[in-house]
Amino acid sequence: MSSYGNDCAEIVRAARPGSYRIGMILGSGLGELAGEMENAVRIPYSKLPGFPVSTVSSHGSELVAGELEGVPVVILSGRAHYYESGNPSIMRTPVETLKTLGCEILLATNAAGSLREEVQPGSPMLITDHINWSGLNPLIGEEDEKRFLDMTAAYDKDLQAAMHRAAKADGHALAEGVYMWFSGPSFETPAEIRMARILGADAVGMSTVPEVILARFLGMRVAAMSIITNLGAGMQAHGLSHDETKSVAKLGLARMKKLVRGFVKEVSHG
Numbered sequence: 001m002s003s004y005g006n007d008c009a010e011i012v013r014a015a016r017p018g019s020y021r022i023g024m025i026l027g028s029g030l031g032e033l034a035g036e037m038e039n040a041v042r043i044p045y046s047k048l049p050g051f052p053v054s055t056v057s058s059h060g061s062e063l064v065a066g067e068l069e070g071v072p073v074v075i076l077s078g079r080a081h082y083y084e085s086g087n088p089s090i091m092r093t094p095v096e097t098l099k100t101l102g103c104e105i106l107l108a109t110n111a112a113g114s115l116r117e118e119v120q121p122g123s124p125m126l127i128t129d130h131i132n133w134s135g136l137n138p139l140i141g142e143e144d145e146k147r148f149l150d151m152t153a154a155y156d157k158d159l160q161a162a163m164h165r166a167a168k169a170d171g172h173a174l175a176e177g178v179y180m181w182f183s184g185p186s187f188e189t190p191a192e193i194r195m196a197r198i199l200g201a202d203a204v205g206m207s208t209v210p211e212v213i214l215a216r217f218l219g220m221r222v223a224a225m226s227i228i229t230n231l232g233a234g235m236q237a238h239g240l241s242h243d244e245t246k247s248v249a250k251l252g253l254a255r256m257k258k259l260v261r262g263f264v265k266e267v268s269h270g
Contacts (some may be wrong), residue, residue, distance in 0.1 A: 090210075107225070133182055134183040156223060
């Protein structure tokens with residue numbers, strides 16, 4: 001692993017001493033949650049060695065360390081994607097930093113396209129497993145034998161149960177399903193969406209899977225959520241656009257924030 005994780009953790013500790021149990025990566029349109037942290041410090045990625053600065057308009061580029069529901073949390077507000085650089089391990093240093101700060105749990109969020117008509121735009125979906133359709137992997141080139149990583153339980157069952165309890169407390173049922181990672185940045189074709197449905201995917205997107213692999217490699221427990229921003233190509237009357245992704249993500253933000261807050265409370269009591 002790189003040496004930057006320790007350096008970045010020291011910068012965070014110097015700005016806000018303390019330890020953390022939960023780390024989060026916020027996807028498209030979800031950065032508002034970082035603004036609700038209490039007793040927080042905000043550090044631009046540009047001030048953290050090895051951190052990538054996102055080129056995507058809907059992503060912030062700052063680390064926020066503070067408290068959410070009274071629980072110490074570190075939020076990565078915005079991520080870099082494979083399609084921005086051609087590097088599948090672009091988020092390696094940020095995930096390492098979370099681990100070095102003591103985070104045992106990673107909650108990753110993203111915006112995704114639904115392959116199920118009953119899971120409509122604006123809905124949250126709990127990710128229970130993934131399909132790495134890109135064929136890329138952030139552990140390529142890793143020499144440690146740990147690179148042969150068991151992904152049988154990539155998404156922690158107890159953390160999934162905690163998210164369902166948070167949804168129940170909020171009075172809603174929570175959709176769940178399998179997320180398929182496409183490299184992007186172009187959206188999928190209708191034929192690719194038909195293929196994805198046949199292969200067992202419930203949602204498609206351009207992120208998260210590399211971060212999950214890295215987190216599991218580091219021994220972290222993982223939960224992940226999508227905000228559904230559209231139906232897959234060929235499943236809706238109009239075409240797909242990033243503008244739609246950003247605007248619909250904001251519509252689902254209120255419920256996602258409640259879910260995340262409820263999840264933090266559930267996990268902190270565990």
